[in-house]
Every structure is written in C-alpha cells, then in structure tokens.
Amino acid sequence: MPIEPGELMTARAAIRRDPEAIRAIWREHRQWIAAILLAHKPRGVDLEDLLQDVALTMVRKIDEIRDPAALRGWLRMIALNTALATGREKTRRTRLDREFRLRLTSEPEDVSADATEQAERLLDLARELPDGYREPLILRCVRGMSYRQIAQAMDLPETTVETRISRGRRMLREKLARSGRILEGAS
Amino acid sequence: MIDRDILISRVIDGEATAEDWSALHALAREDADIWSELASAQQDHAELTSAVRLLTACADDSEAPILEHAQAGFSARVRAVASWGGWVAAAVLALSFGLGSLSDAPPTDANKAGFPIDLSKAKEQVLPQLSAEEALGTYVINGVREGRVVAMDPDLHVMTAVPLEAAGQFEVVYVRRILEKARVDLYRISQTEGGQFIRLPVEEMPKPKRAF
Incomplete structure (x- = not known):
C-alpha cells in the first residue's frame, strides 16, 4: 500500500537515526499508537507507561526496519506486543503509585474522574469485541485516521477495514442496547 | 445491493457517495427504522470518539526519548x-x-x-x-x-x-x-x-x- 512521499522521507531519515526525524515520527504517530494500546491493554494498566515503553523500543530499534514503507505496521506491532506483554503481567503500577498518587492539576478531581470512568466503561464494552473488529473501530476515532491509514497500519485491504468498522459498530450498538446507554445524560 | 451496516458506516464517516444516499433512501422507504438506527450509530460513534480522545490525551505530551547525550x-x-x-x-x-x-x-x-x-x-x-x-x-x-x-x-x-x-x-x-x-x-x-x-x-x- 503506497505511503505519502513526505512520510517516506521522514521514515528513511529516522531509520538512519536522525534525531529530528525520530521525534517527528513519534509526534505523527503517537495518537493512534495510544489508541492501539487502549484497544489491547488490560484495564487499570497505565497508558502513559505503555506509551513510553513503545517510544523507547521505537528509538532503540528503528534502524532495524528494512522497508520504510512498512513503518506503520512496524509501529503497530511494537504497540501490540507491548500491550500483550503487559496483559501477561499482574500489574505495572507500583504500590506507591496506587496509594500515594497525587495530582498536580488544579482541575476538579471528581469531574475529571467521572468523565474518565464513563469513558472507561464505554471502552470496556468496545474491548469485548473480537480483536479484528475492536482495533479498527477504535483507530477510526483517532483524529485524521482514514480507512486507508488504518489499512496501512493493520496491513489489510481498505475494503476489509471498512467492513470490520461497520460490523464493529453494529456489535457495539447491540452491546450498548443490552447494557443500557452507559453515557446517557453525560455532558 | 450495498450492505446496510456499511451504508450507515459511510454516512457516519462522511464517506457516503450519491449512490450510497440513494440506496439509503430506498432502504428507508421499506423500513423507516433505518433513520433511528443511523442516529444511534452516530451517537455511539460520537461517544466512543470522545472516550478514545479523552483516554489517549496523554499521548500529546509524550515525546520520543532521544538520547543524544548517550554517546x-x-x-x-x-x-x-x-x-x-x-x-x-x-x-x-x-x-x-x-x-x-x-x-x-x-x-x-x-x-x-x-x-x-x-x-x-x-x-x-x-x-x-x-x-x-x-x-x-x-x-x-x-x-x-x-x-x-x-x-x-x-x-x-x-x-x-x-x-x-x-x-x-x-x-x-x-x-x-x-x-x-x-x-x-x-x-x-x-x-x-x-x-x-x-x-x-x-x-x-x-x-x-x-x-x-
């Protein structure tokens, strides 16, 4: 599947370990990588920790990529492996984090926690979808992720991605109908 | 005949062509519930999008840990x-x-x-x-x-x-x-x-x- 010329140039530079290109690659892809982690990580595992793990692996191994056009697929595999490896661990959070975690933000805690909890509940339902449907459905929610880009990342034909997203939406709709609309009344 | 789920999905994603819209109207003449189905699907997508963006917002602050000083x-x-x-x-x-x-x-x-x-x-x-x-x-x-x-x-x-x-x-x-x-x-x-x-x-x- 073709890749944008600009992205290809940046990928080549990153493979040569150009620091600016590596930074640019990360900024370009970090949102959908986070979405993949979200789709596959167990609940309760800190997304930021996983994201940092993926970033470290990317920096460490980017010069091992043979085909710059396969960058998205390669990044997806790192994210997938990171999320799955974490699933095999009991927990990554330290006791200190759990018990003494305090926030620097002045944002009212209850409002933020409430919105996050509702988002997590919806994601829990989405995570119950079969693997092949869950990931493209969640990726489609990332700003700027087109069918084509999802297809590149998942190494699937665009038509398959479209079908899976539409089926995934129906499955989620049915789950929501069964569980009641969990975000009903949320602002 | 285009699949019903795909039609709805294309409308949600702004990818529906004139042909898709014609097919959707034709379906609606036989089954008006499709509009309600479309509205529900649109709402689900909006809520899931909000949830994903909220939970992945931390990615905006994430940077590649380039270790220029490592050597x-x-x-x-x-x-x-x-x-x-x-x-x-x-x-x-x-x-x-x-x-x-x-x-x-x-x-x-x-x-x-x-x-x-x-x-x-x-x-x-x-x-x-x-x-x-x-x-x-x-x-x-x-x-x-x-x-x-x-x-x-x-x-x-x-x-x-x-x-x-x-x-x-x-x-x-x-x-x-x-x-x-x-x-x-x-x-x-x-x-x-x-x-x-x-x-x-x-x-x-x-x-x-x-x-x-």
Whole structure:
C-alpha cells in the first residue's frame, strides 16, 4: 500500500537515526499508537507507561526496519506486543503509585474522574469485541485516521477495514442496547 | 445491493457517495427504522470518539526519548542531568534557605538544599523496617498532612536510558518530582575579602526558569 512521499522521507531519515526525524515520527504517530494500546491493554494498566515503553523500543530499534514503507505496521506491532506483554503481567503500577498518587492539576478531581470512568466503561464494552473488529473501530476515532491509514497500519485491504468498522459498530450498538446507554445524560 | 451496516458506516464517516444516499433512501422507504438506527450509530460513534480522545490525551505530551547525550560521555550526562532544574540548581548554588547554622565553613550539601535532614547522617535516621518506597510514601503522606508537600508528580521523568544486554531492558536514570512549600528567610551567600562566608538578605526572588 503506497505511503505519502513526505512520510517516506521522514521514515528513511529516522531509520538512519536522525534525531529530528525520530521525534517527528513519534509526534505523527503517537495518537493512534495510544489508541492501539487502549484497544489491547488490560484495564487499570497505565497508558502513559505503555506509551513510553513503545517510544523507547521505537528509538532503540528503528534502524532495524528494512522497508520504510512498512513503518506503520512496524509501529503497530511494537504497540501490540507491548500491550500483550503487559496483559501477561499482574500489574505495572507500583504500590506507591496506587496509594500515594497525587495530582498536580488544579482541575476538579471528581469531574475529571467521572468523565474518565464513563469513558472507561464505554471502552470496556468496545474491548469485548473480537480483536479484528475492536482495533479498527477504535483507530477510526483517532483524529485524521482514514480507512486507508488504518489499512496501512493493520496491513489489510481498505475494503476489509471498512467492513470490520461497520460490523464493529453494529456489535457495539447491540452491546450498548443490552447494557443500557452507559453515557446517557453525560455532558 | 450495498450492505446496510456499511451504508450507515459511510454516512457516519462522511464517506457516503450519491449512490450510497440513494440506496439509503430506498432502504428507508421499506423500513423507516433505518433513520433511528443511523442516529444511534452516530451517537455511539460520537461517544466512543470522545472516550478514545479523552483516554489517549496523554499521548500529546509524550515525546520520543532521544538520547543524544548517550554517546557523549560522562560530562555531557552530568550537564544533561544538571540542566533539568535550571533555576533550582542555580538557587542551590547561590542561595541558602536560612536553615542550619551560619559559620565560616561553606554551607553543607544538606543545608544548601533546605533538606530537613543531613543526608550524610541518613543511615542513622531512616526507619530500618521500611523499604525506600514505603519511606517515601510515608514522607509524602506526612508531608501533605503537615502542609509541606503540595503534590507528587506521578510521572517519572527519564533523563537517560541505557540499553542492557537483556532484550528490551534499560537502566534508566529518572527524576521524581515532589512539589513542596515552605516559609523561609531567603539569603544570598557571599564571601568577604577575608574569606568568611556571610549571608545577605535577598530582596527579590530570582525569576525562575521553567524546570522541565
């Protein structure tokens, strides 16, 4: 599947370990990588920790990529492996984090926690979808992720991605109908 | 005939062609429930999108940990670590918080930084039954209770990461940030011509630089 010329140039530079290109690659892809982690990580595992793990692996191994056009697929595999490896661990959070975690933000805690909890509940339902449907459905929610880009990342034909997203939406709709609309009344 | 789910999905994604819309209207003539189905699907997508964006918002602050100084040797690493707290480091060098006694001797590492204990005696003062992590937790909880600790940043800020031989493992050096407050008399340490250290009141706090 073709890749944008600009992205290809940046990928080549990153493979040569150009620091600016590596930074640019990360900024370009970090949102959908986070979405993949979200789709596959167990609940309760800190997304930021996983994201940092993926970033470290990317920096460490980017010069091992043979085909710059396969960058998205390669990044997806790192994210997938990171999320799955974490699933095999009991927990990554330290006791200190759990018990003494305090926030620097002045944002009212209850409002933020409430919105996050509702988002997590919806994601829990989405995570119950079969693997092949869950990931493209969640990726489609990332700003700027087109069918084509999802297809590149998942190494699937665009038509398959479209079908899976539409089926995934129906499955989620049915789950929501069964569980009641969990975000009903949320602002 | 285009699949019903795909039609709805294309409308949601703004990908529906004129042909798709015609097919949707044709379906609706036979089954008007499709409009309600479309509305539900649109709502689900909007809610899922909000949820995904909320939960992945942390990615906006994530940066690739490029270790340009990794091959630059020890001195460069020291510079890199020292630069983490620009103004704090400057304050440690130039200011005393007025804790500890003033003497002819230069300030110790402990009282320079305003530490409540002299780290050189730490071995005698820490509670032996607590792990370092538990002791830190106790410090934070008691600090909050006493009004000294304002917050602890849950993020650890990685300064260096050196790959180890075991695949996927790194030895990382990181900064853990604890935000604290105190009421202090601020002095600038100066030295007389005779070599004696004196402290002079500071009228105005130097403008802090951003630490990170």
